[in-house]
Amino acid sequence: MACAVDYNGKLLLEEKGRLATSPNGNGGWFTSMVKAGLDKDLHQKNIKWINIFAVDNVLQRIADPAFIGATIHGNYQSASKVVRKVEPMEKMGLLCLEDGKPSIVEYYEMSKEMAEARAPDGSLEYKYGVILNYLFALDKLEDIVNNQLTVHVVEKKIPFIDENGQLVSPTQPNGYKFELLVLDMIHMMENNLAYEVVREKEFAPIKNLHGVDSVGSARELLMGNGVRL
DSSP states (O other): OOEEETTOOOOOOETTTTOOOOOOOOOTTHHHHHHHHHHHHHHTTOOOOEEEEEEEEETTTTTTTHHHHHHHHTTTTTEEEEEEEEETOOOOOOEEETTTEEEEEEEEEHHHHHHHHOOTTTSSSSSSEEEEEEEOOOOOOHHHHHHHOOHHHHHHHEOOTTTSSSOOOSOOOOOOEEEEEEEEHHSSOOEEEEEEEHHHHOOOOOOBBSSSTHHHHHHHHHHHTTTOO
């Protein structure tokens, strides 16, 4: 867990006598597994690859044999499922190369010019967004487990106790949370397979109450893929 702060760097209280904290992102998952001794269990079961994925995408294909096979056949250390962005400012992490190594840039860390940059054929220069479905070779994860990940500063809506002792639930971002992200583990790999999938078949995230990327849109995509609700 990490403490949350307001825009002035002041610590916030989530209740009287208790600092506002939040999970430290999705980048610490393998370190937590090792601390819990689960790496030994993986070796005992002769597991060589780990597939991690976001739980808010209802069309996520888990342990996709084609994805796994393409990664192993291509001698990759890791792989990322990607879809093409529907518009330049779509809120997705973008897969790219940084100093010749695989990298993912979060949408809030990109400039408008970078997001809208065009390739010679007119398509977006950075068009492949990750859907948070990754594959890692276990031995490569063990090589980097002690590496220090970058801390990302993320704007969030953080409930807090005001000076009158009242709980405030903001409707707009009011501070920062500090997170470790799995995308930095991708950058520590020597290579990464960009595995493009059909958006309508594998990407139906639930991030909003209504409209795009909501329960309603996810339900429609599920039904469009033959799932009865």
